[in-house]
Amino acid sequence: xxxxxxxxxxxxxxxxxxxxxxxTAVPNVHIIAADAMQVYRRMDIGTAKPTDDDxxxxxxxxxxxxxxxxRYSVARFVEDVAVARKKISNAGASELIVGGTGLYVTALVDxxxxxxxxxxxxxxxxxxxxxxxxxxxxxxxxxxAVKKIDPNNRRRMIRALEVCLGSGKTFSSFxxxxxAYPPVDTVQIGIKWKREALRERIALRVHRMIDAGxxxxxxxxxxEPKGISDTARQALGYKEIIEHxxxxxxxxxxxxxxxxxxxxxxxxxxxxxxxDPRIKWVEVQNDPIAEVTPLVVAALA
RNA sequence: GGCGACGUGGCGGAAUGGUUUACGCAGCGGCCUGCAAAGCCGUUUAUCCGAGUUCGAUUCUCGGCGUCGCCU
Numbered sequence: 001x002x003x004x005x006x007x008x009x010x011x012x013x014x015x016x017x018x019x020x021x022x023x024t025a026v027p028n029v030h031i032i033a034a035d036a037m038q039v040y041r042r043m044d045i046g047t048a049k050p051t052d053d054d055x056x057x058x059x060x061x062x063x064x065x066x067x068x069x070x071r072y073s074v075a076r077f078v079e080d081v082a083v084a085r086k087k088i089s090n091a092g093a094s095e096l097i098v099g100g101t102g103l104y105v106t107a108l109v110d111x112x113x114x115x116x117x118x119x120x121x122x123x124x125x126x127x128x129x130x131x132x133x134x135x136x137x138x139x140x141x142x143x144x145a146v147k148k149i150d151p152n153n154r155r156r157m158i159r160a161l162e163v164c165l166g167s168g169k170t171f172s173s174f175x176x177x178x179x180a181y182p183p184v185d186t187v188q189i190g191i192k193w194k195r196e197a198l199r200e201r202i203a204l205r206v207h208r209m210i211d212a213g214x215x216x217x218x219x220x221x222x223x224e225p226k227g228i229s230d231t232a233r234q235a236l237g238y239k240e241i242i243e244h245x246x247x248x249x250x251x252x253x254x255x256x257x258x259x260x261x262x263x264x265x266x267x268x269x270x271x272x273x274x275x276d277p278r279i280k281w282v283e284v285q286n287d288p289i290a291e292v293t294p295l296v297v298a299a300l301a
Numbered sequence: 302g303g304c305g306a307c308g309u310g311g312c313g314g315a316a317u318g319g320u321u322u323a324c325g326c327a328g329c330g331g332c333c334u335g336c337a338a339a340g341c342c343g344u345u346u347a348u349c350c351g352a353g354u355u356c357g358a359u360u361c362u363c364g365g366c367g368u369c370g371c372c373u
Contacts, residue, residue, distance in 0.1 A: 011338075037338055047338085075335040103337050112334050148333070153341040156333070163335090175334060229336090236338045260327085265338055271331075 005299045008099035009191030010266035012201045014288030019098040021289050022296035023058040028093045033062035034104035037235045040068045045214045046237040069226035075114035078107050094300055102272035106178050109186050115174045118166030125158045144172035181276055187299040190279040199263050206259045215241055236262045
């Protein structure tokens with residue numbers, strides 16, 4: 001009762017299928033999708049979102065909770081899941097987290113608390129400082145944090161400074177970061193494919209998405225009055241299809257670019273997950289549902 | 302068949318008679334607490350073949366092979 005299990009893996013590894021199979025095999029299991037893009041409504045085909053049918057069979061959270069015109073973020077995800085977890089708890093259910101977005105999974109598994117944001121300070125930082133100056137300032141304010149941020153990584157530099165200046169506390173004081181991997185009760189099961197096999201699956205899946213009408217889906221969202229936010233538009237496939245719709249790329253080019261970027265993303269996901277020593281990996285040969293589901297079921301039971 | 306151009310790493314693309322052949326992409330590895338399907342860092346791989354000139358050739362000359370273009 002009330003277990004917490006994670007199924008994780010790179011895109012196209014089959015984790016959603018495994019999760020559905022497990023959640024229907026064990027009574028009273030709710031699924032939490034830890035995916036930065038499935039949160040957006042109407043972005044269905046390109047994010048490989050659980051189908052309506054899936055959602056009818058198993059309670060899902062983390063899906064369809066933001067408009068494409070909104071900027072979603074980890075912090076909001078953490079809040080949304082906190083609400084979801086109350087419902088799960090009230091239902092006496094177990095949670096099955098299905099992870100694609102490494103940071104989102106880590107945030108749930110390790111209970112990260114996000115430092116908060118300070119838009120005015122950030123705006124100032126973004127406006128009139130070269131990155132080197134930011135680096136020096138952060139070195140003085142938070143010597144611990146600078147160690148973990150590359151001098152050229154302006155984005156993270158600004159975030160760390162924003163928190164230091166805004167909260168009055170050092171950025172590093174908010175937590176050890178993601179590299180701690182303390183023991184937790186949550187069982188994490190990882191799906192691992194041979195890289196070549198995964199690449200083929202990705203190429204195949206992208207073509208299927210196109211066949212399923214991805215171009216029309218993207219066009220529809222772009223035509224909405226409020227449009228599509230910076231965060232939503234960078235989604236794999238959407239970004240490239242937008243290039244096509246705006247006549248800069250042919251469909252063929254957009255498809256190839258989507259496949260390539262998705263493959264690169266998958267590798268980055270693997271690199272993120274493989275650092276976590278707590279994950280139990282399953283090497284899949286060809287049928288994730290058959291090969292991985294039993295382990296997930298066992299962890300949930 | 303003739304004429305011309307070209308032949309640099311997996312791909313694109315610079316440069317040079319001489320310690321280590323730029324750069325971009327892909328690949329590989331790493332980082333990461335509010336854009337994370339994002340952002341950042343590091344890194345492997347090459348001068349078509351043969352002969353000649355030269356102290357020394359990827360670079361110059363000749364031949365071969367190959368590619369592309371034009372011509373008949």
